Amino acid sequence: MSQSYNRGLIEDFSRWREFQAGMWAWIFHKFTGWVLIGYLFTHIAVLSTAIPAADGATMLFQGSETDVFTGTIVSLEGLLLVRILEVGLLAVAVFHMLNGTRLLLVDLGVGLEAQDKSFYASLILTGAITVASIPTFIAGAF
């Protein structure tokens, strides 16, 4: 019979040394989920500068009048900190997507017996995709 579990405050986090792959996958999936929904609100807030920009609002950017949307985005992208945070966002999104695929497959009855191996594969693939994407994400920031 199927059953869900109440983990208390993440099953007493002080016992983290005893956690197995499935528990880490659960914690990472929650953490990356919180980051992504937080980012979605921030993303829409920043993109909303398109609303005044479409009405003709401008700002002084690199010595010339630029629409506030383009000026805001290009200014943010000019900051190395923002580029580094974007790499972090990519890592978070890629892990959530790969681990989410793993969860969907398990829900469909595929791969439950190898769920620990697929978690490690998600981690390794996340690392590889993130590292491979760094040059693209950092390009032009210096």
Place this chain on the structure above:
Amino acid sequence: MAERYSSFNSGGRMWLLQRVTAAFLLIVLAFHFFLLHFVHHADEVTLAASSARMEQLSYYSLMVLFLVTATFHGVNGVYNALINQGLTGTKRTVVKWTLVAASVVLLFQGIRTANAWAGGFPLL
């Protein structure tokens, strides 16, 4: 039979919607990252280029559907994570309606932004 280990009660409508939106988001989020970081670089963004994309009904519809599914998936995920941590009673009701209100604000603002880029709904 293997025991389930999930934040969601299996078999419910919200459980199914969480998974359907997950499958959709897997594809569209990958497309979004690829298009706006690898095809076009983020520091090359301009109002004109964003508008040109959004003026196409297919792209506008995909992005609005992306916003709706991402909002549902994220907010429903947060709600279920909190229930999983033991949220019950009045607090659960307050959290639920706060999340619903936040979602409505996010959707409203997101669609306003899409319309600003597109100069209104693309068909009109």
